[in-house]
Amino acid sequence: MAAADPNAASAPRSDSTNHGLRVVVAWLVLSAIATPLVAIYVGPLIPPGNATVQSQGQVFDNQVMTAFVTPVICLLAVFFAYGLIQFHVRRNEAILDGPPIRDDSRIQLLWIVITTAMVLFLAGFGTYELFKDGAGGGQGPDPIAFPAHHQDALQVQVIGQQWQFTYRYPAFGGLESNQLYLPAHTDVELHVTSLDAIHSFWAIELGVKADANPGVDNVAYVETKGPTIFHVRCAELCGLWHPYMFNNGRVVDASRFRAWAAQQQKLYASIKPFMDKPESQGGAPYATTYLPEPTRRAG
Numbered sequence: 001m002a003a004a005d006p007n008a009a010s011a012p013r014s015d016s017t018n019h020g021l022r023v024v025v026a027w028l029v030l031s032a033i034a035t036p037l038v039a040i041y042v043g044p045l046i047p048p049g050n051a052t053v054q055s056q057g058q059v060f061d062n063q064v065m066t067a068f069v070t071p072v073i074c075l076l077a078v079f080f081a082y083g084l085i086q087f088h089v090r091r092n093e094a095i096l097d098g099p100p101i102r103d104d105s106r107i108q109l110l111w112i113v114i115t116t117a118m119v120l121f122l123a124g125f126g127t128y129e130l131f132k133d134g135a136g137g138g139q140g141p142d143p144i145a146f147p148a149h150h151q152d153a154l155q156v157q158v159i160g161q162q163w164q165f166t167y168r169y170p171a172f173g174g175l176e177s178n179q180l181y182l183p184a185h186t187d188v189e190l191h192v193t194s195l196d197a198i199h200s201f202w203a204i205e206l207g208v209k210a211d212a213n214p215g216v217d218n219v220a221y222v223e224t225k226g227p228t229i230f231h232v233r234c235a236e237l238c239g240l241w242h243p244y245m246f247n248n249g250r251v252v253d254a255s256r257f258r259a260w261a262a263q264q265q266k267l268y269a270s271i272k273p274f275m276d277k278p279e280s281q282g283g284a285p286y287a288t289t290y291l292p293e294p295t296r297r298a299g
């Protein structure tokens, strides 16, 4: 009689455990715990913060989408962990595949229905959110999504040039400043353009990002909340000093905004003659007329 071969593979485990049911139950339990925790504690930490109605909307969107993706990640984690624990190869055991799942119409149907529903929901939700309040994005010269009171918005033109931003206030005599001050609790209509290369005006905490293209009037809406400080960066590689194209802006109380504008107007009046001089006669080496023309009331 031949001795038993110690290296012979043992027979594959046969069991009647319903692994699918176990995975689904573990997934449901984990998802039920993790989803609200992620929505409540992780979502609000995602930038850009709540300095404006638009940035607050973006935080909400991120919160919804992060919560939405949590059950998907839970399923992957449970599936992976369960597979590692339950199906790893034990000593002296043959590595055998389970029976392939083919032509299982239930799984096919579930897969198609669930993934389609998720994609359609996210597309619908994203589109609705983009239309609400303008979402802080640049919409080109003819915006189609407006915040509620956009007719009364304070116009501010944002002019990118290598390598700084200039802010122009048509309602304050076209005053130009290298500081961006905005009044609190106000609708602002930003007109973003460029004098040279393509830049991108990214007012991070305001939730605003709009391309600055030469000759293009790119409109973005934002509704400020309380006073705050925010950061502005150029978000489009625009040449050698692109990394240094940043500054801080402020949202201030209405009275402080008016005081700032009056002071800036005085300052601007003193340099205006130089600005208006053609470059050939020693004037400023950039244009002083841009879209939009001053048409709006003082803010």
Ligand SMILES: [Cu+2]
Pocket: 160, 163, 198, 199, 200, 234, 235, 236, 237, 238, 242, 245
């Ligand atoms: Cu730039």
